[in-house]
Amino acid sequence: MKQKIKNIINKLAAPDVSFADVRITITDYESIFFMNANLRDYSSSKGSVAIGIRVLIDGCFGFAGSKDLSDSNIEKLISKARANAIHGAKFQKEKLTFPSLPAITGEYEHKPEIDPFAMPKAEKLEYLQGLATSIKPAGKIVHSYTAAEFERQEKYYANSEGSFNHMIVTNTLPMMMVVASDGKHTQSRTWPGHMSAGRAGFELFYQQKFEDNAELIIKEATDLLTADVITEEKADIIIGAGHLALQLHESVGHATEADRIFGQEISYAGKTFVKPSMLGNFKYGSDILNIYSDSTDPKGMGYSPMDDEGVPGRRVDIIKNGILMDQQTSRHIAHKLGLEPSSNMKASFADDFPLVRMTNLCIAPGKGSLAELIASTERGYFLDFTKTWSIDDNRNNFQFTTEIGYKIRDGRIVGIVKEPTYFGITPEFWNACDAICGEEEWAYHSTFHCGKGEPGQVMRLSHGVAPARFRDVNVSVKM
Amino acid sequence: MNEQLKYLKSALDQHPELKYVLTFGEWQTDFLRFYQSQTNYNISKDSSSLNATLYKGKKSCSFNIDHPDTQKIDEALKTAVDMIDTMPEDPDFVDVEDDLTLAEPRQIVNNIEALGLDEKTRILGDLAKRAAKYDFELYGTFICNYQTTHLLNSKGLDKTSTQSPIYLEVKAVHKDSQVTVLETFGGDDFKYFDEAAFGKSLLTKVALAQNPVVDVDPGEYEVILAPRCVAEFAQYLSYGMRAGSVDSHNSFFEGKLDEQLFPPSFSLTDDPTDPQMIRLDYGDQGHIYRPLKLIENGYFRAFMCGQYFHHKLGLPKNGNTGECLKVDAGNAKLEDMIKSVKKGLYISSLHYMNFINARETSLTGLTRDGTFLIEDGKITKVVNNLRFTERISEIFANVIExxxxxxxxxxxxxxxxxxxxxxxxxxxxxxxxxITSSTRTI
Structure with missing residues (x-):
């Protein structure tokens, strides 16, 4: 495959081509879904191949992608990619700038502790059946599901500058959920929450203590049916790491994707309130807030020796001591902004066009445990497990509902509330952050399903976070 | 029939103990994405895939093969046949789809071939020039797909359907204020695209976007919802009309069949036959796709239900999937509707909606691409994008006209x-x- 991709790069060489790159991915995928303790779906695909060819001609990118890797089809893809660039250049006012980079080489293989594709299927199904049975409908529980997705992807990348990357990774997404009903109302609880994926194999089920938490989510979903709602207008809230990962994702991650500054995502995902003039001076958050993009950490799903346009993996401070310092960029956009490219151009599969994407976007840890943070909170709520999320197309106004809130009075949890909902404006919210837990609470929380781009792509990425506290947040939504 | 599909079918016919559903899909797109009135990127993309679900009694397993060949099929089939006995049973599975009715044949134009990139860029270039006079630039997508799906099953179902949808979305964005307005075209027949009318409508919206930008306070407003908003709210409402929602106890409509829930002016149909829409011949399991009245003069009339939930829940099977929703027109003229609003909002488009509680139809979302203040029956100002938190059932219960x-x-x-x-x-x-909060941005 290495030789094949290099041959394609050689074929793309032409006087009018100022840059070209080629990606090939080979993906194995398996999905298992139990509903109400019955297996509803087992599906798999093995060795799905995809190829994408991107060329820069006359300052315009053209792209062609396919799942057919035959030599004859590759010739067609080269022609299509070229034609798309040449035709696209006719509807262009400003030629795309793309400063060259030195050639680099990357090689990486991630080996999970328990390879989900190698372990016996019977063993895998038996474990998941047991888990599904432990949360099957009974009492107030009227619906449940248990799901697992496993993916192994081998990726080859080469470009006309001589860079080459080869990597193999395994990702796993485990999830379980119960729905409780009293006949009129329903409430749900998941484990371990919305960002449950990870760069790991089947061991993720054990690491995330699924079996230990089955009873807990059944009890909490049932208790939520009779729980109160938050009645205050404003409250101090502590956000658990799983949900904070999504808060970070939506209100910092997408907001600092610099393609949005130039409107390249207006037609679908949206814009950003961030302007180039804010770099280096905008107070995005409180002084304790440090947020970085780090594609050099192999523990996160955003790890890569180089991105999908040949930029070596980097750790970049996006927010330092509360000040907006940098952006997630492509080579072209970094040049427009006068920045170093941040190694954030990624395509989900080889036949997808690379876009500015989050990799491992993290909040640096602060100090102390979650128990200490709760103990130091006089009156407030500890919110976790995402239920609803929504943010405007400038990434400025967000509203989140979590599955459950734990009421804090005088430093102790004294009860629960249902569907706690908070909303705010991004910079005001992050400036209200007065405490972030320490390394002992810090972990990666990851997703398979970050949607962006047209045609749409869903990216695998991670957020390293620890629980954090936010003061005086709006928690009253009148409906 | 595709050779690979034929190969897999003949291999499976050697296994009389198995039932099966096979789908072979071929898909192509030509995708032009533009920003700042120029090309962002041009993409051509194609794929073919073979999907199989095998059943042995109440046990099943599925596999998918991209760009299939006989070697991949042999390997996947052997794996599936070897493992199906080890799978847990689904006691609710009864049988595969048995509706063999064929749709009326239709002539499908391949719009990727019919609508070339040069014609797309000409249309966009002309629109861009007109918008530039008002300091607006164009952002959006101009897409043609061509896709064929061949569905077979062990009950003798053998159906092929082809679609070639066109999707044009043009957002005009003011260079300085970032005020945005939206115009779209969609369908499978480009003859319905009226270039002059499209441009005129876009520029009318651009003219409205010249008004000053203001914020409004949270509160309850009388609003004019543009058709895109009405359609999107109807899509979200229809979530509870799926049999699967009833099964998971998340349906607002559970136990409400034939109840009047909305004003008599509200009727909603899932209609795959309208030539001005992107038509569908079959539901995803192969049941023929016919118009289905979901809400009739305010009464809830039917759940959308396929083979599986028909057996499990006892609901009538129709195979509808809610992909062709139509809200009936009423009697009012748009200008009169606006004139009748003393103080309210015109909302062009919605963004990032998500259910808070699906059973209660409560959700939150935002306005986008042109929110306007109506004062004394006239659109007077542009409004920053707003957040709403609502129950969709109440939105439709609150329809005036x-x-x-x-x-x-x-x-x-x-x-x-x-x-x-x-x-x-x-x-x-x-x-x-x-309206529950302002985004303070446009």
Whole structure:
């Protein structure tokens, strides 16, 4: 495959081509879904191949992608990619700038502790059946599901500058959920929450203590049916790491994707309130807030020796001591902004066009445990497990509902509330952050399903976070 | 029949103990994405895949093969046959789809070939020049897909359907203020694209966007919802009309069949036959796709139900999937609807909606691409984008009137394989629409 991709790069060489790159991915995928303790779906695909060819001609990118890797089809893809660039250049006012980079080489293989594709299927199904049975409908529980997705992807990348990357990774997404009903109302609880994926194999089920938490989510979903709602207008809230990962994702991650500054995502995902003039001076958050993009950490799903346009993996401070310092960029956009490219151009599969994407976007840890943070909170709520999320197309106004809130009075949890909902404006919210837990609470929380781009792509990425506290947040939504 | 599909079918016919559902899909897109009135990127993309679900009694397993060949099929089939006995049973499975009815044949034009890149860029270039006079630039997508699906099963079902949807979305964005307005076209027949009318409508909206930008306070407003908003709210409402929602106890409509839930002016149909929409021949399991009245003069009439939930829940089977929703037009003229609003909002488009509680139809979302203040019956100002938190059932219960004309609204599905579908809806005037905060941005 290495030789094949290099041959394609050689074929793309032409006087009018100022840059070209080629990606090939080979993906194995398996999905298992139990509903109400019955297996509803087992599906798999093995060795799905995809190829994408991107060329820069006359300052315009053209792209062609396919799942057919035959030599004859590759010739067609080269022609299509070229034609798309040449035709696209006719509807262009400003030629795309793309400063060259030195050639680099990357090689990486991630080996999970328990390879989900190698372990016996019977063993895998038996474990998941047991888990599904432990949360099957009974009492107030009227619906449940248990799901697992496993993916192994081998990726080859080469470009006309001589860079080459080869990597193999395994990702796993485990999830379980119960729905409780009293006949009129329903409430749900998941484990371990919305960002449950990870760069790991089947061991993720054990690491995330699924079996230990089955009873807990059944009890909490049932208790939520009779729980109160938050009645205050404003409250101090502590956000658990799983949900904070999504808060970070939506209100910092997408907001600092610099393609949005130039409107390249207006037609679908949206814009950003961030302007180039804010770099280096905008107070995005409180002084304790440090947020970085780090594609050099192999523990996160955003790890890569180089991105999908040949930029070596980097750790970049996006927010330092509360000040907006940098952006997630492509080579072209970094040049427009006068920045170093941040190694954030990624395509989900080889036949997808690379876009500015989050990799491992993290909040640096602060100090102390979650128990200490709760103990130091006089009156407030500890919110976790995402239920609803929504943010405007400038990434400025967000509203989140979590599955459950734990009421804090005088430093102790004294009860629960249902569907706690908070909303705010991004910079005001992050400036209200007065405490972030320490390394002992810090972990990666990851997703398979970050949607962006047209045609749409869903990216695998991670957020390293620890629980954090936010003061005086709006928690009253009148409906 | 595709050779690989034929090969797999003949291999499976050697296994009389197995039932099966096979789908072979071929998909192509030509995708032009533009920003700042110029090309962002041009993409050509194609795929072919063979999907098989095998059943042995109440046990099943599925596999998918991209760009299949006989070697891949042999390997996948052997793995599946070897493992199916080890699978746990699904006691609710009864049988595969048995509706063998074929749709009327239709002539399908391949719009990727019919509508070339040069013609797309000409249309966009002309629009860009007109918008530039007002300091607006164009952002959006101009897409043609061509896709064929061949569905077979062990009951003898053998159906092929082809679609070639067109999707044009043009957002005009002011260079300085970032005020945005939207115009779209969607369908499978480009003859319905009226270039002059499209441009005129876009520029009319651009003219409205010259008004000053203001913020409004949270509260309940009388609003005029553009057809795109009505269609999107109807899509979210229809979530509870799926049999699967009843099964998971998340349906607002559970136990409400034939109850009047909305004003008599509200009727909603899942209609795959309208030539001004992107038509569908079959549901995803192969049941023929026919018009289905979901809400009739305010009464809830039917759940959308396929083979599985028909057996499990005892609901009538219709195979509908809610991909071709039509809200009936009413009697009002749009200008009269606006004139009748003393102080309210005109909302062009919605963004990032998500259920808070699906059973209660409560959700939150935002306005986008042109929110306007109406004062004394006239659009007077542009309003920053707003957040609403509402129950969709109440939005439709609060309908005062619908416009006399319904409009086709295309939607793109960006999760999974890129697809385009459409709805039809008129403008609607709604009372007490609950704005809960401002985004303070446009």
């Amino acid at each position: 619908f416009e006399e004309t319904a409009h086709t609204i295309p939607f793109s599905d960006n999760y999974g394989e890129f697809s385009v579908n459409s709805s039809r809806a008129p403008h609607a005037r709604i009372k007490d629409f609950n």
